[in-house]
Amino acid sequence: MQLKAENVGFGYQKNSWMFRHLDLTIGKGEIVGLAGPSGAGKTTLGRILAGYEMPLEGMVTLNDSPLPNTGYHPVQLVFQHPEKAVNPKWRMQKTLHEGWNPDNELLERLGIDKECLRRWPNELSGGELQRFCVARALGPKTEFLIADEMTTMLDSITQAQIWQVVLDIAKQREMGILVISHEAPLLERLCSRIVDISNK
Amino acid sequence: MTILEVRDLSISFSQYSKGLRQENNQVIHNLNVSLNKGEIVAVVGSSGSGKSILAHAILGILPGNATMTGSISFDGQVLTKEMLANLRGHEIVLVPQSVKFLDPLMRIGSQVQTSVRKQNVVTAQKKIFEKYKLHPLVEKLYPFQLSGGMARRVLVSMAVVSEASVIIADEPTPGLDSEVIKEAESSFRKLADNGSAVMVITHDIDFALKLADKIAVFYAGTVVEIAPVRDFFGRGENLRHPYTKALWRALPQNDFIPIKGSQPLANDLPNGCPFAPRCEHATSDCSKELPAEKMIRGGMVRCLHAT
Secondary structure, eight states: OEEEEEEEEEOSBTTBOSEEEEEEEEETTOEEEEEOOTTSSHHHHHHHHTTSSOOSEEEEEETTEEOOSSSSOSEEEEOSOGGGSSOTTSOHHHHHTTTOOOOHHHHHHTTOOGGGGGSOGGGSOHHHHHHHHHHHHOOTTOOEEEEESTTTTSOHHHHHHHHHHHHHHHHHHTOEEEEEOSOHHHHHHHOSEEEEOTTO | OEEEEEEEEEEEEEEEEETTEEEEEEEEEEEEEEEETTOEEEEEEOTTSSHHHHHHHHHTOOOTTEEEEEEEEETTEEOOHHHHHHHBTTTEEEEOSSGGGSOTTSOHHHHHHTTOOSSOHHHHHHHHHHHTTOOGGGGGOOGGGSOHHHHHHHHHHHHHHHTOSEEEEESOOTTOOHHHHHHHHHHHHHHHHTTOEEEEEESOHHHHHHHOSEEEEEETTEEEEEEEGGGOOTTSTTOOSHHHHHHHHTSTTTTOOOOSSOOOOGGGOOSSOTTGGGOTTOOGGGGTSOOOOEEETTEEEOOTTOO
16 A cells, blocks of 8 residues: 655646656655755645645556545645634534544544534634644544644644654554654654655 | 843733623733843743733733733833833834734835834845845735745844844744744844844744743743753753643654643633643642742742752
């Protein structure tokens, strides 16, 4: 089982490539880091791998077949800004249950307070919202997780809390993770291998 | 010499809970912090701990439903609303967290020029643009045409160019690459060397340690510890408050081990020490009242058991 980007190229404007000829493979249960300066296309690559964006050239495959267009997406993306990733007009309960119904154990381990389920997104802090976004993305059918600066906005304790849960689950289910971050110590701590896309 | 002193500051917001019923939410409790000339203080703490509210209180730009008690003095004088209105933007400036603070209808160049006070307006603005790698064409742009990182650089450059005596920077780093962060670090340091006092609010301990002289650690609306930067090393043995130790140990370059639980919400604070429910040293005394400030080894701490 693997998520593979082959010879991928992308640019937002005509005749201006953000990156080209990029290859990346994440195997089952593997944790890969993605580093590079801002504007290099880290987030864009994450969006392509999760199927939010189509590459202009090259191809993304999951287990040698193209990414699915319908149903629960096996590649889940967690964004940097949780407040932009939840529907402001839904109570947290509905957001949490968008893809699957997480059990109480997971909620507890992520430190999600039952009280919060009835609240609106604008009543919660960034750290609390991000816990919901992580829980939402960890459904049983998630095979790969793209963590795009997932814990950049959080304090170190919350960061360590969230990562510990995610790493446990990844190990249990052999889920692959792509960690996008500019924090070198975090990448070194988490990843078995780090890909740098500064000069592509 | 102390230039800005915040004493016993408490802030609460009144909110409508249901129908016409109002409830008061206290978000900052009995907070003391002071800024000396030539000093950089970093305020660190998790999101939702009230860091930005402190900045807004110092600037006097809290929303209308906020009530504030305690005092803020500048240069030995307790500030009144009128005095603050005169100082704001001249002697005390803010680098806001949100890039929405720029005037949307004013070109960037003239906007930066409004904050120059002591030099020639146009040359100062051009010089600072060069320093922060802002293209001369940016002068003619409007805020909505800037990228996040560019807008952030504009905000930092406005504070630097004003040469104010107190600069408060609220999360100046997200979205900036390492080169610009280094440039910002050195400009803050230069301002401090010229006699300004700088307060940097951030959740990034790494950045805070590189930049600041002392670190004020925020938890659930109050400062639990003020420690000199040199105390942050090893396994945190020299730190005073258990929360600071936990924060330090949870860094990926240290142990990466979190403590349980999360920060209590402002309307649901435990009695006494706000950290007690998560603290392994907590005793029944801890939940009686907010521990008083103690000075230990040249740092302030609010903990009954600190040694």
